[in-house]
Amino acid sequence: MEETSISLKPCGIEESIIDLSQITLRPLHLSDLDDVMVWTTDEKVAKFCSWETHTTKDDGINYIERKINNNKNENKKVLWCKAICLNDHAIGFISLSSRSPHDKSRNKSAELGYVLGSKYWGRGIATYVVKQVVKVAFSELSYLERIEAMVDVENVGSQRVLEKAGFQKEGVLRKYVFLKGKSRDMVMFSVLVNDPKV
Template sequence: MEPDTFDLAHVCLRPLLLSDIDDFMVWATDERVAKFCTWEPYTSRDAAVDFIQNNAQNCSLFRAICLGDRAIGSMSVRSYSGDDKARAKTAELGYVLGSKYWGKGIATKAVKQVVEMAFADLPDLQRLEALVDVENVASQRVLEKAGFQREGVLRKFLIMKGKSRDMVMFSVISGEVKA
């Protein structure tokens, strides 16, 4: 299925499987995809296998973004837990999408799907937030179109790839989710 001929109805979320390794390597090795991610582009299939086998355990929700049966990206929802009781009802959303699928509405549809899934599957969840690099304007638009509110810029919030980065905080609250 070519990216210019797809129907958004064919976009779905499902578990990322080891059988998706070839699809995963297409986007996970792309420097453009990894530019605003905390990770460097993957260079080995072994590292990719390790990620697929072990990353889901660190997330409340982890899904492949699929176009038909092809994994073209991923979504993660990580709950805050442990000693941070003040943030126990909050989770952070992350997502990545293969560059040839950018600007086609796929990320927005997938974010909307995972928001519904997160609030349905995590009954104590009250707030879902996403941090986006200030330079990643396209990802900011995805979140706005998916119903997230821009809350503000967190200056020099994290060090990513050796540089202090300003991040934009977005959130959606459980009562704001549209059916």
């Protein structure tokens, strides 16, 4: 694909306190490209993600198309995925996937993944959304017993999000993933359907 220059359309959202009731979840669309480019071009956001910082609109289009097509991947089955929106602007993304879709012994668990534009960090949005998704997941996907999330050991903010959302820290998986040229330690978190905070 031919490279194009990046045009960052502002979301038109002021730097004030955010009313969490204005946060919605919906499918991601190609029309969200300008909003998606805001956070996928941000090095702070991409630092702990599996993808590199996007540099072209084609990168953004490919990202959205993968999400729309549920990340067609033989190693994972996407169970649920939505754009995190504020005033209908896509400010992030959240998904649940089965890490072992062909392994019957592990099909009662799902892996949570999420990303949020750095402009919205520290405002309670991620915690609010994770809590909502956990409730919906255990309700709509009634076979689930466990939702887990792996977070880079250096991603303290995301660890706080999970703890506030009722997840329990299970431990550190040393040198668990090779990401962006480096072996990384990951912290495993989980929440079970019968946990008190759920």
